[in-house]
Amino acid sequence: MPLVVFNQKGGVGKSTIACNLAAISASQGLRTLLIDLDQQGNSTQYLLGGPADEAQPTVASFFDQSLGYSFRQAPATDFVVTTPFEGLHLMASSTRLDELQSKLESRHKIYKLREALQELAQTYERIYIDTPPALNFYTRSALMGARGCLIPFDCDDFSRQALYTLLQNVQEIRADHNPHLSVEGIVVNQFQPRAKLPQRLVQELVDEGLPVLQPYLPSSVIVRESHEQSRPMIHLEPAHKLTQALVALHDGLHAARA
Template sequence: MRRVVFNQKGGVGKSTITCNLAAISAHSGLRTLVIDLDPQGNSTHYLLGRPGAELENTLADFFDQTLHFKLSPKETAEFVVETPFAGLHVMPSHPDLEDLQGKLESRYKIYKLRDALDELAEDYDLIYIDTPPALNFYTRSALIAANGCLIPFDCDDFSRRALYSLLENVQEIRADHNRELEVEGIVVNQYQPRASLPQKVVRELIEEGLPVLEPYLSSSVKIKESHEHSKPMIHLDARHKLSQEYLALHDTLARKYGT
């Protein structure tokens, strides 16, 4: 299973959701890989405790290799890094991804990520792909390579208006490039149950028939501590309310999609 976490709006918790669900998958005994396609590298820093700029053999090196013919290219597995958490690996981001994007697009390397993940298919039970907050080359590559798509949603009116365009973009990628791609659901993040606007917006999404997943993820300062210590919630405080919500969301996905 390859699952992309995507929203064109920034600040909705893509990296946090990616890393926490991936950490739970690995903690559950699944061989799990995170692909960090965002040049900001938040997932890389969250899981490794240091930025991609300090690492060798990052995704920037992987994509750069696709632009240059080599007699002995590196295998895809050489760009995978172990995290401190058992069963969890990452293909780390790097700031140079930003500069490479135009070259990759002009040389039509849009299927290279899918081909690379095909090479790793036997090594991992579950792959999570974190994406930039834009429908760019890297996001399209991820949607072409994935089976499922999770959409983080942070309960404001701007996010709601952007959601419809996002769903249309995903369906266009599905129609043109990847018939296996399915929107698994909308992940409600930073939910405040006592505030009227989040309740109203989420209720209306459900009434429209959109695939809103439960449970909703609470707003909590604990997640900042999780980021600071580079420990996903399951490893920082498994009994915390937010950790339990992530576990329940992971179970929801496992029941629906078998992973």
């Protein structure tokens, strides 16, 4: 079942969480795909070590086909590239996503990704989707085609206010377009257990009955090293406390979904 990692607020660790969960799935022997729908291409850079448009093909190639720019309708797997990590494949981002968006909207291609996800699910046991920090065409396409949505939360008040809007938007998409969509949980990121504000904000979310997942992901500078080396935490430092928290989050999430 495809899992969307989504937040309309930028800088909350969306790409980091998506890539690391995907890398953990692949490290456990599962055929895994990550789809990078964010034109910034952070997930693509993280997994491939180079700019998004150095990868060929890209997710833009898939959307080109849906617009009829290709005489041959290739299967969705043709738009997937390998990564340096065994079992982990990528549908890479492209800077062309922005220019394609208005064309896709005007020609009502909002369900093309859902069709592709159904096809890709025949090949991949786990599919993760990294989305832009906006409720645009690509994010809506992902939410309409997925079964679950994972929401990163970075422990500040702006993120909390954005969270309520996001939950309402997901509810509307579920009601109008995808009754199978559910919020799998809120991932607390960059958590500092000794700081009062993060503790209070997270506890208030729990008290409100929101699906806050355990464990909380601790704040650590090693994430920057992971990005710089283009190596997810499970490959960089498997024994690190952040890696262990990510593995526990991954295993708990998928146990609940089973």
